[in-house]
Amino acid sequence: MAKDFVKRSENYSEWYNELVVRADLAENSSVRGCMVIKPYGYAIWEKMRDELDRMFKETGHQNAYFPLFIPKSFFEKEAEHVEGFAKECAVVTHHRLKPKRDGSKGLEPDPDARLEEELIVRPTSETIIWDTYKGWIKSYRDLPILCNQWANVVRWEMRTRMFLRTAEFLWQEGHTAHATESEAVEETKKMLEVYADFAENYMAMPVLKGVKSPNERFAGAIDTYCIEAMMQDKKALQAGTSHFLGQNFAKAFDVKFLSKENKLEYVWATSWGVSTRLMGALIMSHSDDNGLVLPPKLAPIQVAIVPIFKTEEECEKINAEVARIQSELKAKGISIKFDDRREYKPGWKFSEYEFKGVPVRLTMGARDLAEGKCEIARRDTLEKQTIAVEDAVATIERLLEEIQANLFQKAKTFREENTRKANTWEEFVNILENEGGFISAHWDGTPETEEKIKELTKATIRCIPFDAEEEEGKCILTGKPSHRRVIFAKAY
């Protein structure tokens, strides 16, 4: 079974170049470009979802749910939005099947059951939500509306990649409505901060915060803010986006309100989302040749306890000793898997918890028991130490914090080591070819130049960092003046 994991996961190696991850999180289903997320993988998603959900609620948001199907006409109302999504929609045209008319076996859509108007399986919910908000908003007293939705969406991509780009994926999408532009902009920024906080403090994944260039902007947005992370193969991954939509959707769906000044005004909007792509980001940020490495705050199992015994009598004695440690850890809210399965040998279990990314493993055998000791192993560094049983709880608690901090620091150092400045085109191309990673460089600010650079090198502007310093320089491609550096990289 274990080796089976290894073989299958060789498919994942493309994510890491040389890295091989033995993680049995998901598998392709027979449906094109979709994936089945297996229980252990889903447990990680649930941990992420629960933390994000808590953060959303702490910032004043509520959950709601909107329909999966969106009438085609809704998409036609916002010009840029249609253009952005029209090429990748799943379209429902019929509501009934019947046996094939030519008598061959199989079914076909019943021509009599054709829908008057086609339904689109949501690729994102702006349109149906704004159509709904129209009925909710009459006065400034109805604002702001701060809703979030946990849902699945479908985008019929030409090419799919496990976790990063599947035809159907799980995500959350926040959609807010505000009375003023400044309040909406503030909301957009606030939610980007929530994402950055989550990425860095829970996923232990450092991110760059910034604004997207026009080419990379969300279809229908005035501005798209994003967090960008660097994976272990030095490619960039967009981990989350927060969009300031201006009054585009309010105008398209005619959502107006009476202000305090008794004037009829269009509503200001934002939307923001993160998806199961974060699972890919998590895997690609920390994993090593032995499998997954999970940050303790998101690990479904934080501590695995493996007793080693020959006889049932030994087993009982060890279990009794371990039970105490277990109940103390549980009281502190630490999740534990106590594994005294007879079916597998200890070595097998060690490997299993390693490729599942369990942060800490506690092992106790007859030898330890006699000496009042146990062995503690940490997943991030693979170090093992033997300690006194009475120190186990405190040691594990400290280790979990240490691992969380260490993973973040390691990823941050890696990113810093692989972020370089380029001042000329030669330098730029040279870094891309030989080093990879992020490149901080000047750009003349035009979409044409960005497009040209992408064509020549496959590198795109990941973001214009919020903290970019004012600095006079020349565009690496055109030599035209520029006032700040932007971040280029090859991206997923």
Place this chain on the structure above:
RNA sequence: CGGGGUAUAGCGUAGUCCGGUUAUCGCGCCACAUUUGGGAUGUGGAGGUCGCAGGUUCGAAUCCUGCUACCCCGACCA
């Protein structure tokens, strides 16, 4: 949608060019025994519409035609 490739047991595969005994091997699975501090060993066993549909042939995993699905490279994208 363009270019290239693949489809044989739960997984990974040999055999296909050049048609011919009972379709190969490894992992996994089941039983028993010995094992248990880093993925145990031995013996025995179960498991197959050779992607689907036609065709050629005495005979097809193998040759021909059509279809479908998946993978890789492009264009697209969270």
